[in-house]
Amino acid sequence: MTGATQQPIRFLLSDMDGTLLLPDHTLSQRTIAAVRSLREAGVLFSLATGRPPKAMLQQIEALGVDVPTAAFNGGTIVNPDGSLLVAHYLPATAALTTLAQFADLPDIEVWVFSGGDWLLKDAYGPMVPREQHGLGYPPVVVESFEPYLERIDKIVAASNNTGLLIELEAQLLPKVEGQAQVSRSQPVYLDVTAMQANKGAALATLAEYLGVALEQTAALGDGGNDPAMFHCAGLSIAMGQAEEAVKRQADVVTGANTEDGAAQAIERYILPRHPT
Missing domain, CATH: 3.40.50.1000 (HAD superfamily/HAD-like)
Structure with a gap:
């Protein structure tokens, strides 16, 4: 500015x-x-x-x-x-830290974008229809994100609970400082990407x-x-x-x-x- x-x-x-x-x-x-x-x-x-x-x-x-x-x-x-x-891909260490932070949280859906694909473990999450409508293509269901760790473009925590995403952002930022960018692209999405x-x-x-x-x-x-x-x-x-x-x-x-x-x-x- x-x-x-x-x-x-x-x-x-x-x-x-x-x-x-x-x-x-x-x-x-x-x-x-x-x-x-x-x-x-x-x-x-x-x-x-x-x-x-x-x-x-x-x-x-x-x-x-x-x-x-x-x-x-x-x-x-x-x-x-x-x-x-x-x-620019998310470093694997930062990806692992992020996925661990987001894992098993109520009201949070975890999505990984890699190689042009939208990856998730639960195709029936309440946020999925909105994202599919916006993207114009369906997700790919996977059992684990581990095979994709070396080429992750973005990890997203999606939730209608904006307050929870704000808390998650504050908790995750110090853990990936210098390794990843963390920001809410929209009130319902918390994005994690490479520093660059x-x-x-x-x-x-x-x-x-x-x-x-x-x-x-x-x-x-x-x-x-x-x-x-x-x-x-x-x-x-x-x-x-x-x-x-x-x-x-x-x-x-x-x-x-x-x-x-x-x-x-x-x-x-x-x-x-x-x-x-």
Whole structure:
């Protein structure tokens, strides 16, 4: 976050769930039109999400994204043709610590993402239908996560008990300090990824790749994993429904995702800065 710079914005990096997407995981026509207006103005646009790469394909196509995108909170950066530009895996020691912390807790579902697959032990957990709807593909049921320890992209604790996830975050952080990032991407998800897997590093990597100075970048998001890119961007924008701790770390706040807040942000804060 660099304050009230008025430089033209040449690159916008946006979160997806809770930001670009409506609660039913769809894109509004206003949002699609706003992103189209960015492209017409010569502003580059990409996505940074906690989702796996293949759970972004529909949105990439709908929005016409033609530059690399960041999945797994920046742990994986993927070229438009699907090839990997960057991949950071969770260290096995941190994965074991995390899985031990999450094991056998009531109200907690544990998911592991590896090699493009969504792995879990219980296919009938109450959070599974929501995730499957959002991702667009089903999970793979496994007896153990151990065979995947060397190539884990992300571990998620999922629960409708937000207070419990906040407690878990506080308990886990000191145990994996220096080894892993721990953040709530949404109130119901606690994500654990590699140290290098954060949206701030993703923004810096993408900006350098695209030849854009950080002062001419903008970041848009709503979750606990988004301030990392807020602090790197020339302009940071929080969604209206974001938690107060997230809003405080942004330069400006736009409307909620139910109010086309992403489109509002593009129309109000980005397009007017771009020379016509």
